[in-house]
Amino acid sequence: xxxxxxxxxxxxxxxxxxxxxxxxxxxxxxxxxxxxxxxxxxxxxxxxxxxxxxxxxxxxxxxxxxxxxxxxxxxxxxxxxxxxxxxxxxxxxxxxxxxxxxxxxxxxxxxxxxxxxxxxxxxxxxxxxxxxxxxxxxxxxxxxxxxxxxxxxxxxxx
Numbered sequence: 674x675x676x677x678x679x680x681x682x683x684x685x686x687x688x689x690x691x692x693x694x695x696x697x698x699x700x701x702x703x704x705x706x707x708x709x710x711x712x713x714x715x716x717x718x719x720x721x722x723x724x725x726x727x728x729x730x731x732x733x734x735x736x737x738x739x740x741x742x743x744x745x746x747x748x749x750x751x752x753x754x755x756x757x758x759x760x761x762x763x764x765x766x767x768x769x770x771x772x773x774x775x776x777x778x779x780x781x782x783x784x785x786x787x788x789x790x791x792x793x794x795x796x797x798x799x800x801x802x803x804x805x806x807x808x809x810x811x812x813x814x815x816x817x818x819x820x821x822x823x824x825x826x827x828x829x830x831x
Contacts (some may be wrong), residue, residue: 680787701795702768707775709801719777719802721751721770722793731783731807731825738829739781749777774800779821782806 676683676694687694720736723729739748751773754761765773774780780802782793790809794816797804804820823831 680789682787701771701792701799703799706799707772707801711778714778714802715747715776716749717746717778718805719749719751719774719780721749721753721774721781723753727786729783729785731823732781732785734825735781735783735805735823749773771796771800774802777802779803779805784809 676687684694718739720739722732724733724736726733736750739746740750751765751770752762754763754766774797777800780793780797780800782791782797782804783806785791788809788811790812794804794809794812798816798819805823806820807824808817808820808822
């Protein structure tokens with residue numbers, strides 16, 4: 674079975690049932706990359722996605738920090754569009770989301786509450802924006818060295 678949401682819970686669930694699996698995280702077309710030069714960035718920070726303290730505690734904490742310091746940063750805020758393509762709340766998903774992220778110096782991400790390599794990590798790599806967040810344990814070391822690491826236990830001053 675191909676596992677597209679490679680969390681410990683999902684892998685253990687399949688293992689306990691003797692179901693062989695292959696980690697196959699989110700797919701993204703890397704045939705086009707965006708400009709990474711900081712001079713061409715329109716925003717300092719991209720805050721996007723669901724803001725749910727239980728599911729995404731670090732993302733929510735970082736969003737609160739930047740929102741409370743919005744006089745210091747030029748922020749692009751984009752709420753989660755929804756899960757169904759027919760009822761999305763805005764047009765920034767897929768390649769349009771990656772293009773928007775490419776206009777930001779830093780973009781907030783996190784592993785969620787289950788150490789997941791969420792799609793944002795790949796979208797931000799393609800966009801040439803610097804990810805700010807925690808790092809999933811299954812992320813290659815070379816990729817984890819290309820982001821700003823923070824944890825939910827860090828203070829706002831760290």
